[in-house]
Amino acid sequence: MKNITRRGFVKGAAIAPLAVSHLGLGSSSDAQEATSTAQASTASTQAKGTDRFDIVVAGGGHNSLVTAAYLSKAGYRCVVLEGRPLLGGGVKTAELMLKGFHDDVCSSAHAFLMDNPMMRNNELRLGDYGLEYIDPDPVFHIPFPDGSYLTQWRDLDRTCAEFAKFSKKDADAYRKMLAEFDAIKPVVMGAAFTPIGFGKPLNEVLAGQPRGKLWQRRLAMSAWEIIRDTFEDEHTRVFMLFLSHLASEPADAPGTGRLAYATARQQHSGRPIPKGGSGQLTKALAGFIEAHNGVLLTNKWVERVIIENGKCVGVECSDGSSYRADKAVVSTIHIKHLVDMAPRELWGQDFVDGVDTWQAETAMFVTHYATTEAPTFKVAGGIITPCEAGVLASSERALRFGYDDASGVVNLKDPPLQIICCSAADSTRTPTGMHTFKVVGWQPYQLKEGPKHWDNIKKEVSDANLKYLRRFSPNLTDDKILAHFIESPLDMERMNPHFWHGSAHAGAQTAAQTGPMRPMPGWAHHNMPIPGLYQTGATTHPGGSVTGGPGRNCATVMLKDFGTSIEEVVNKKA
């Protein structure tokens, strides 16, 4: 059965448009669905009855796979059920446009994952399962409308020199900012990779630190306040603002202070990309799980959780198959959908209230391109071809995000953009000399005309983004473009229901939806109101983006409930 599963998985990796097309859309995808479903169901008939599982994992995103990996290592038999033909959720690579062009469907850089003990301490030896990271240098490049530019290099002195081009004071401020952040980083990171309720809350730990009180204030301030008060030059402010915005939160919103330190954070860890594609992480995790007696099934769309005597004992899939767990069910299904998979009364009012008040975030708008050239930018004495670049016209343009999002306005004037060209650093992504890159913008899902309106305007928005990018990267003429693929905020949600209302991080990461309030007050420790049901993924602490935090934290809680601990499991040989 493992072979069948494996084949289904590998096959999934080869399926192109299917990886993003909405289930049941497009005749070709239907055909593809048919084949893989056939295989998957063969697998499932065998899995049924004959197989018993300790853990059923509903959804195959990077977090639930991390959880399953630790549980498998602990000796629990896991079956992971993924609704789509391809595992990985937001950490997935596929040929979206042309054969031989491997595109990251959602995430690309895994910067914050490197702070996860799983990677930092190499707890799972994922290298043995094919995971290898490339550490692009330069880290990030931002060209400005006036022709100047600021490049972040892995080397600190070189980066400071870039800041000094605009202001010596700002260069010193950047160095000082890094030193201050390094002093507090272990505390902040520690909180992210510790389940809520394990150890002291962040505020208490900070209170005991030198200048911890200052950090309490800083973390509650807005990124804009910190950047404005730390840097004097408009260019350096724009650079810091752009990188603070990658979490899709308006930089002037209270509580975004930590995001002002995103640049400092990646000055150390860079913005590493897995060789071969973002999906290599989830492939490696899948390999680890299978090597530890786990089973992974695709095209298994979970519809319902099975409750017996008030306990969650398994799940039912849309193909009629069902899977039972002796110990527990782990869900990475978005809470907005999860709540409909069991009778409302079982969740309790608090939980339902938390689901009803859950808020989306500013959505991303993405266009993938297959080209014969990488985006190049003019620099002193030549051109630069960075793996990652960004354009942001002014600090004032960044301060418009909150208003545009709240009022549902598509603002195409000097659109801020992130450009990610992994093939510039990883030749395995494309045929020789060819390139694949994506252009990421930020737009509201809730348009004044309603989200459906996205289907009418997405081409126009995509073209406007490219037109603006060409002001900085003039080499990207039409003749260099072989193909493109658009993901509007609405497409994001269709492609993966976990991107609720286009939220690539599952929902806003404001104080109302972080820490002990993620996903909701009272339920932040991964145990759900229904006994036997655990929750992981971006709706849980520490939230969205590729950190593996929700995955490892959830495993920590489950292993404790099972009478062991993650430390024991990590120290376990093989």
Next chain:
Amino acid sequence: MAEQFDIVVAGAGHNSLLAAAYLAKAGFRCMVLEGRPIAGGGVKSAELTLRGFIHDVCSSAHNGIYGNPALRNDELKLGDYGLEYILPDPVFHMPFPDGSYLTQWRDLDRTCEEFAKFSKKDGAAYRRFIIEYETVRPILNEVTFNPIGFGKPLSERLAEHPQGKLWQRRLAMSAWEIVRDTFEDDHCRAFMMGCPYALQPLQDPGSARAAFIPFHQQRESRPLPKGGSGALTEALSRFIEAHGGTILTNKWITALIVEDGKCTGVECADGSSYRATKAVLSTIHIKQLVDMAPRELWGQDFIDGVDTWDAGLTLFATNYAMKEPPKYHTDAGILSPVHSGMMASADRALRMSLDYATGAVNLAEPPLHVICCSLADSSRAPTGMHTVKVVAYQPYALKEGPQHWDAIKQKVSDANLKYLQRFATNLTDDQVLAHTIESPLDLERMNPHNWHGSCHAGGSSAAQSGAMRPMPGWAQHRMPIAGLYQTGATTHPGGSVTGGPGRNAAAVMLKDFGTSIAEVIKKT
């Protein structure tokens, strides 16, 4: 100075006067020093335009203080010292550009009907939400009127509420999210966002409380002290003097006297100095207080907190002496409310944060508050005449710098009046007898506690509220220098006329002096 005082109070705002009142009642001899010619700070009334026209210099309505035990339980019997409140009805009237309007009446049913004009669903939502809010209001009140660290923190109190988890979430949300998810009609949304004074941008996380202010008004209107906002501080002054205290004006404090690491008094600009045998209580803004003693005495944490302090939203006001009050057309004929306001749309409200962040003066359909106290209190103006205050939101930190306000304030003031005239068509220019303008810069000049034009001393975001006001580690009114206490809007629960910082500071000091506020209240 021959005279001896137990307590020297540096600055006479309503909070420091309230604290002094409790301390005086406890038997401590208080000396209150006010830098300006009149005591009162932001709670002051004066003839700003013409003789016989009594204007409120800063605050007018006293909503917040109604929940304060000082008044709720009549702890100081301020009525005996001349304090009397008027509760206007209608509470608030908002006309919209399309000719429709929404009026909040003291009668709940009548207000719900006003919402129902636009949406039956919203009429029901208003009633339902107000009932839900009433169940949590006592908890929020307890937290507001207790010093930080006294009694259970908000989260623990909410845990005992049947919907406590929901309220934990709600209080951390933005006012916009609450309003948008509760009301469907844009008029109802605009009313909910335009009727309260926004203490922070309404789409800011943690701004939810602003969305509940209309519910407070539904319960207790927008109370006005008879004779003017300053009647409150005048009553407090009489109370203090009646309890052995002294209040001196034109005493501008320039330095704290620190001996053996303890604060023992203050020095004034006129060379005089005053010593306290027990403690010094300051209501001086932390941005200025920190310069009144050697830096090293404050400690790095405190300095960091002062350096990172943010002003928050700022106001722009024009006071008019007028022949007529504003008159609005309604189905029932002409309506002349004490409190009215304009918020053209929810979108206009959302625009404010961008304008503040970028330092832009936005005169397109400016959100306004219009207050005509003389309608409810004839003692405010000569017979048949009226005082009208028009308040708008404008940033202190203009792109061109705050000094630029002097160049543009008349233009901004005229634009506000012009917009008001679209709705109150009777307020033609010939009705205006006189006016004075208070730009954000003027507000700071008038009272340094309005730092960077902030009438609430500083923003009330999470970074500057509760246990972080004025800064983490120093939210208990005790300052890093022994013997020095802090009250006023830089301390919990913050700005506006609540008396919370005053009574909370008194509670902390009385505890340190070995008694308690409860004992002092019992004292006759």
